[in-house]
Amino acid sequence: xxxxxxxxxxxxxxxxxxxxxxxxxxxxxxxxxxxxxxxxxxxxxxxxxxxxxxxxxxxxxxxxxxxxxxxxxxxxxxxxxxxxxxxxxxxxxxxxxxxxxxxxxxxxxxxxxxxxxxxxxxxxxxxxxxxxxxxxxxxxxxxxxxxxxxxxxxxxxxxxxxxxxxxxxxxxxxxxxxxxxxxxxxxxxxxxxxxxxxxxxxxxxxxxxxxxxxxxxxxxxxxxxxxxxxxxxxxxxxxxxxxxxxxxxxxxxxxxxxxxxxxxxxxxxxxxxxxxxxxxxxxxxxxxxxxxxxxxxxxxxxxxxxxxxxxxxxxxxxxxxxxxxxxxxxxxxxxxxxxxxxxxxxxxxxxxxxxxxxxxxxxxxxxxxxxxxxxxxxxxxxxxxxxxxxxxxxxxxxxxxx
Amino acid sequence: xxxxxxxxxxxxxxxxxxxxxxxxxxxxxxxxxxxxxxxxxxxxxxxxxxxxxxxxxxxxxxxxxxxxxxxxxxxxxxxxxxxxxxxxxxxxxxxxxxxxxxxxxxxxxxxxxxxxxxxxxxxxxxxxxxxxxxxxxxxxxxxxxxxxxxxxxxxxxxxxxxxxxxxxxxxxxxxxxxxxxxxxxxxxxxxxxxxxxxxxxxxxxxxxxxxxxxxxxxxxxxxxxxxxxxxxxxxxxxxxxxxxxxxxxxxxxxxxxxxxxxxxxxxxxxxxxxxxxxxxxxxxxxxxxxxxxxxxxxxxxxxxxxxxxxxxxxxxxxxx
Numbered sequence: 001x002x003x004x005x006x007x008x009x010x011x012x013x014x015x016x017x018x019x020x021x022x023x024x025x026x027x028x029x030x031x032x033x034x035x036x037x038x039x040x041x042x043x044x045x046x047x048x049x050x051x052x053x054x055x056x057x058x059x060x061x062x063x064x065x066x067x068x069x070x071x072x073x074x075x076x077x078x079x080x081x082x083x084x085x086x087x088x089x090x091x092x093x094x095x096x097x098x099x100x101x102x103x104x105x106x107x108x109x110x111x112x113x114x115x116x117x118x119x120x121x122x123x124x125x126x127x128x129x130x131x132x133x134x135x136x137x138x139x140x141x142x143x144x145x146x147x148x149x150x151x152x153x154x155x156x157x158x159x160x161x162x163x164x165x166x167x168x169x170x171x172x173x174x175x176x177x178x179x180x181x182x183x184x185x186x187x188x189x190x191x192x193x194x195x196x197x198x199x200x201x202x203x204x205x206x207x208x209x210x211x212x213x214x215x216x217x218x219x220x221x222x223x224x225x226x227x228x229x230x231x232x233x234x235x236x237x238x239x240x241x242x243x244x245x246x247x248x249x250x251x252x253x254x255x256x257x258x259x260x261x262x263x264x265x266x267x268x269x270x271x272x273x274x275x276x277x278x279x280x281x282x283x284x285x286x287x288x289x290x291x292x293x294x295x296x297x298x299x300x301x302x303x304x305x306x307x308x309x310x311x312x313x314x315x316x317x318x319x320x321x322x323x324x325x326x327x328x329x330x331x332x333x334x335x336x337x338x339x340x341x342x343x344x345x346x347x348x349x350x351x352x353x354x355x356x357x358x359x360x361x362x363x364x365x366x367x368x369x370x371x372x373x374x375x376x377x378x379x380x381x382x383x384x385x386x387x388x389x390x391x392x393x394x395x396x397x398x399x400x401x402x
Numbered sequence: 403x404x405x406x407x408x409x410x411x412x413x414x415x416x417x418x419x420x421x422x423x424x425x426x427x428x429x430x431x432x433x434x435x436x437x438x439x440x441x442x443x444x445x446x447x448x449x450x451x452x453x454x455x456x457x458x459x460x461x462x463x464x465x466x467x468x469x470x471x472x473x474x475x476x477x478x479x480x481x482x483x484x485x486x487x488x489x490x491x492x493x494x495x496x497x498x499x500x501x502x503x504x505x506x507x508x509x510x511x512x513x514x515x516x517x518x519x520x521x522x523x524x525x526x527x528x529x530x531x532x533x534x535x536x537x538x539x540x541x542x543x544x545x546x547x548x549x550x551x552x553x554x555x556x557x558x559x560x561x562x563x564x565x566x567x568x569x570x571x572x573x574x575x576x577x578x579x580x581x582x583x584x585x586x587x588x589x590x591x592x593x594x595x596x597x598x599x600x601x602x603x604x605x606x607x608x609x610x611x612x613x614x615x616x617x618x619x620x621x622x623x624x625x626x627x628x629x630x631x632x633x634x635x636x637x638x639x640x641x642x643x644x645x646x647x648x649x650x651x652x653x654x655x656x657x658x659x660x661x662x663x664x665x666x667x668x669x670x671x672x673x674x675x676x677x678x679x680x681x682x683x684x685x686x687x688x689x690x691x692x693x694x695x696x697x698x699x700x701x702x703x704x705x706x707x708x709x710x711x712x713x714x715x716x717x718x719x720x721x722x
Binding site for chain 1: 439441442445538539541544545546547548550551566635639640641643644645646681682687690691692
């Protein structure tokens with residue numbers, strides 16, 4: 001085994017000698033995700049599989065690059081995540097950390113990557129602070145953020161006639177932020193927020209809040225919470241027959257894994273913004289088939305797609321720079337190169353680190369419309385890239401100033 | 403009971419075998435950052451200090467506080483805020499965190515020590531949960547994002563803490579100082595009264611001790627030292643987050659103390675090292691971490707009820 005390895009290494013070295021332009025570049029990718037808890041299905045093992053797939057498809061070996069992947073579970077704790085990130089950067093020679101669902105952990109890693117001049121490719125985390133006040137020259141925020149979700153969903157729904165809103169909000173900073181962002185869009189476009197109710201975090205009984213929402217007669221009920229709270233809210237809304245009686249639920253942070261968990265019976269009619277749907281075109285379908293095979297049949301979420309695409313673009317930048325050592329230089333190159341991949345199409349990385357691409361407004365199908373497992377979404381609107389993300393000036397990102 | 407009564411003259415000094423262990427510990431602390439990753443060792447030291455502070459209360463006064471994350475987490479927030487927003491140098495930031503722990507300890511302690519047993523634990527838990535929700539909502543804590551990018555700064559204007567190794571020796575010194583302080587508290591006449599209260603509270607009252615004042619004093623000391631641990635942690639990781647104030651943190655420190663050995667001098671240190679190493683080195687196992695943790699806990703509870711150090715002490719027939 002060892003002999004084979006050294007022979008291979010020798011062969012690669014020889015190949016490197018034969019092609020003087022392509023000296024071997026070593027890259028080590030660390031996938032830091034939630035492997036065991038609430039975000040494990042939307043990130044977790046699927047993110048590792050997506051990163052691995054990106055490396056395979058990039059055909060790194062043929063380009064004189066040796067790419068290694070390591071992974072770890074941050075247990076949704078900022079201190080654990082920050083400790084792993086430091087250790088990876090200081091000790092284990094990791095050049096880039098990808099994914100990191102959970103905004104608190106992502107912000108911690110953001111700081112460490114900047115301090116050590118490495119690269120951080122965010123796919124799983126939602127907070128728009130990563131490209132706002134806490135933006136960093138070493139970070140690219142790929143898939144989505146709270147602003148894009150709130151804005152996309154709010155705008156598209158108001159434009160389609162959903163002009164009265166009632167919010168059901170988780171009572172903490174994240175929920176308040178989602179509600180405020182969405183309300184701003186709704187009122188700007190001439191819609192009206194008729195009321196809102198705050199529920200405690202990790203609630204189990206939403207009946208009184210849902211009854212208030214029902215009594216408000218708002219056309220749209222904005223669900224400004226996340227994870228288990230969202231799932232409970234939607235399930236119980238189904239039990240109250242809210243959607244059947246003509247009101248619509250607007251989810252402000254929904255992943256396909258949530259819809260899969262809820263089932264179509266409970267989730268039908270839910271409208272929300274997503275960056276990626278596996279059944280959009282041939283490229284995404286091929287990706288989904290391979291991901292499902294590699295990840296217990298789970299079809300890829302937008303987080304997995306973001307990991308794949310961001311790793312691909314990162315490797316292109318490293319190839320162009322012929323080195324992964326300087327994190328800021330790599331990210332600068334990522335910003336200079338236009339992005340192009342099978343999952344998100346053509347796009348760019350903005351100076352504040354925000355990846356710009358189209359976002360989509362989806363509605364969950366009725367059980368009768370679905371043709372089989374994982375056939376869940378129908379497209380309601382495409383939000384063009386230029387409108388999908390927060391304008392640069394509004395983010396107050398210090399590095400984008402000059 | 404902690405062994406046979408010893409003459410008073412010996413009580414004030416450290417027994418020979420304990421002194422040997424402390425010397426060994428200092429030696430290990432000196433070389434450890436060259437063998438293991440220093441940030442990891444610092445994390446272990448923080449939690450070891452936290453567990454020692456907790457042990458002061460449960461091991462020597464017999465009070466099971468289920469809200470120690472309150473002092474740990476809030477001190478982390480206050481010292482992070484002091485360093486980041488007010489621009490305090492690290493030594494003052496850490497001291498303000500410790501002061502925060504002491505003040506919170508005074509408030510919580512004054513309310514909680516009026517009750518005993520499970521009611522005491524429940525009151526501490528309830529107050530800690532209130533403080534948790536306050537941390538979740540207050541704007542200055544950053545909610546679930548936490549307080550991030552806390553500058554490390556320069557201690558006493560001399561020591562540049564941005565260097566991991568310098569920071570390590572500062573943390574190790576703080577840890578040793580606090581550890582010896584706890585040792586001193588436990589083995590002082592004051593500590594003897596605490597143990598008397600633990601063994602038989604009515605008798606301590608009948609002997610004329612103002613039990614409530616002793617308990618409150620111990621509670622405040624424990625809270626202040628827990629606060630010290632939290633404040634140091636926020637300087638190491640440059641962040642303070644909700645997980646530090648969450649009730650699971652209170653549970654974790656109970657676990658560390660139990661695994662290491664309740665009411666032993668060195669137990670909490672061993673317990674913290676075991677639990678933190680598990681969290682760190684098992685992180686790569688992904689979803690198996692929690693399973694492995696659970697199994698190890700069950701094995702500890704079934705096989706060594708007195709904790710690792712407690713069992714060793716029982717074998718050697720010497721207090722450790």
